[in-house]
Amino acid sequence: MPAPVLKCCFCCKQIVNLNPVLKTAGFKFGKLYVHTYICVVKLEEAIKSVNFRNQTHKAGLNILYTAWWLKTTMSRELKNFGLTHEQYNVLRILKGKNPEEMCVKDIAGRMIEKSSNVPRIIDRLVLKKLVKRSTDLEDKRHTLMSLTPAGVNILELSTAKINKLFDELIPMDDASASKLNTLLEKVREKEP
Amino acid sequence: MPAPVLKCCFCCKQIVNLNPVLKTAGFKFGKLYVHTYICVVKLEEAIKSVNFRNQTHKAGLNILYTAWWLKTTMSRELKNFGLTHEQYNVLRILKGKNPEEMCVKDIAGRMIEKSSNVPRIIDRLVLKKLVKRSTDLEDKRHTLMSLTPAGVNILELSTAKINKLFDELIPMDDASASKLNTLLEKVREKEP
């Protein structure tokens, strides 16, 4: 019998056994030993810390942790489509104008992470034939991108999955979500 | 006169002029032309999108964007100390047990981003002589880390700055921050 695979089936793969970060319980799945995990909901358990200076300080860490959690959850789903989170974002942005073409700057301005290196993300999408790239003849500095039919197709399939995931995963009514949005915008109220 | 540096002084460096993502206004600073920026507070402006399926969907994107904004803001401050965000995190975690030593797994379990590659972050801190590394003689699989005096010093200085930044930046009372924490934990309530 091969050595059992002792790996957390989703996150925290480096922390495999009996680590208090996780409430773990293993089970066998065919020839695999799969780690079930329950990622912890309370921030204090998640990062093993209770020493926050105040609730605002805790909120900062909570935002960072929740973003990581969300990104990881989505990435796991996107992996089934051979897409990374950022590649999916670019496809989604292109879809917004489809079948119109968009230049790098337009795409960059719509990215969530503003320091993304859009040309290189496009490189990978072009390799997978999900995006096609051409030069603008009106202004040759512009590189114009648009979705291929394969790109449209994979985006539709993956978006359906992601939306389903979101709806099932986050048990939140519109009023609470609205409140959350207001509070997050309050965090960003003062600009540095 | 040299070509003016047309660069956003903080974020969105790729989007320099008249981009609606930013409400820009330039000014001269010595020989530099510096871009002042006002990063947009409303998510709709920040990512130029209004088509959210519902408030929960918007909240997901809002969390991701706010986390990016927060990380970028902190990183800018940490750059003055020659530290990255992740290197700072590791120092902070080591400080929690100082002068006790910690192994890789202990540190990893306390990281906000659970998939961080702790040994390599440590590599860089050791190079800067902020952390020292040794092998546990009781269990030679363990690598033990602790802060050097220089590490303690730089952590104190940078933490003072980061705390000050936090307090001045985020205009939020304890009650609102508490509400925010509750809502973020509600987002993570169901585990995938």
Added chain:
DNA sequence: AACAAATACATGTACATACATGTAATATAA
């Protein structure tokens, strides 16, 4: 028209993430 300035983006580097795999050390079981 000719030159300078500005723009758009490609590309290079250091660091980080996400994940797979290799290796030495320890724990457990036959």
Added chain:
DNA sequence: TTATATTACATGTATGTACATGTATTTGTT
């Protein structure tokens, strides 16, 4: 005790972030 399982971590690869710089193209000025 010896073989096997398990752990801890180092290391390799692909991708992404953050930022600096190079280059072709366009715009603005004289």
